[in-house]
């Protein structure tokens with residue numbers, strides 16, 4: 245996710261925006277990053293995909309009552325050493341219900357999120373013999389009396405109807421578009437027990453394993469559909485080894501596409517005066533991160549402009565870019581940030597509820613090095629670091645002024661942060677600065693080369709703090725355990 249960092253960046257952005265637009269136009273929309281010879285290639289995605297479960301979703305969108313009927317069949321594989329007697333799924337639609345214990349929208353953002361006043365969303369599950377529970381009924385439990393043995397595969401059928409809220413969020417509808425993010429029943433990771441987490445209006449409360457997807461959507465005629473995965477027939481999409489699957493529907497989408505290597509990047513937009521520039525940024529970001537870290541393995545990437553209150557959002561092979569971002573440089577920054585998530589969250593997964601600083605910190609750092617190496621945008625690694633320092637100072641001085649307590653700790657669970665700004669400062673600004681501090685010692689080229697190894701080692705899996713520290717230490721030759729632990733604990737004057 246990318247939250248708009250307003251603070252004092254507005255003025256800088258306005259000055260730079262004119263310079264930047266001219267510079268980009270003069271490059272004649274050429275993709276300046278040519279894909280280099282393949283390296284660290286995740287070879288044979290299709291062959292590898294046979295080892296993963298498949299989620300089949302047959303969806304039906306009714307635009308009159310804004311409901312989505314879903315028939316879901318999940319091929320679930322028990323990857324644990326013990327027999328499982330139940331399987332659990334998250335069903336996040338219920339986080340949009342009225343008076344939710346863990347609401348999807350922060351109280352301070354309700355006005356901005358709901359264009360026509362608060363409006364609830366929820367799901368009705370019609371499958372018999374299942375249990376709905378957890379906070380706000382966001383957890384489905386399917387009992388298996390006979391047990392699922394290690395390595396055994398079972399098919400689980402679920403049928404439900406989602407009543408969408410009229411909200412500019414991951415899941416909801418507006419006059420412009422229908423956002424279907426985190427809409428289906430998502431298998432919960434089993435790792436020393438079921439990793440159940442409540443929804444949170446801070447950050448991205450997700451922890452997803454990879455699945456293959458086979459999705460059909462029946463929508464009234466006239467709708468354009470942006471989806472994760474490749475279109476295999478009318479209203480039919482497939483994707484292999486994706487962290488999750490999202491769709492956005494709109495009657496008003498215009499599209500622009502171009503190829504980067506074997507990937508087709510498609511920009512779906514509603515209102516963009518310079519769509520060529522936005523597509524150019526997306527293609528350059530995809531090529532740059534592929535060249536720098538590890539190849540992007542999917543055939544498609546959908547960059548989708550839609551109503552979304554938190555800047556942008558990452559999904560498997562699809563990203564949301566907020567329609568209400570008016571500042572051009574900020575808009576291009578969100579495109580780069582969300583595409584960076586295809587590496588940090590997508591290819592290399594992490595527990596986004598417990599270690600948001602990993603995916604957000606790396607996405608922010610990657611965005612900053614993209615700008616450092618693409619001078620036409622007028623931002624550098626150092627200027628972005630300085631902006632983050634300023635944002636932190638301003639946040640803390642405002643909190644001090646109003647005598648509001650705040651934390652400098654970066655390792656809290658999402659719901660451990662009292663307000664979205666406190667989460668953003670600790671996860672995005674401090675996350676980027678943590679990696680920036682390492683570049684000050686060894687240079688960004690060395691850090692990038694090490695992150696490429698980290699990506700290759702953890703591709704398609706999950707990485708923890710220790711995995712990251714281990715790879716950094718092995719390659720950089722510094723004692724980073726103390727430095728990173730001190731940094732995460734809020735002692736950011738710690739010197740490497």
Ligand SMILES: [Zn+2]
Nearest residue numbers: 245246604607
């Ligand atoms: Zn993000």
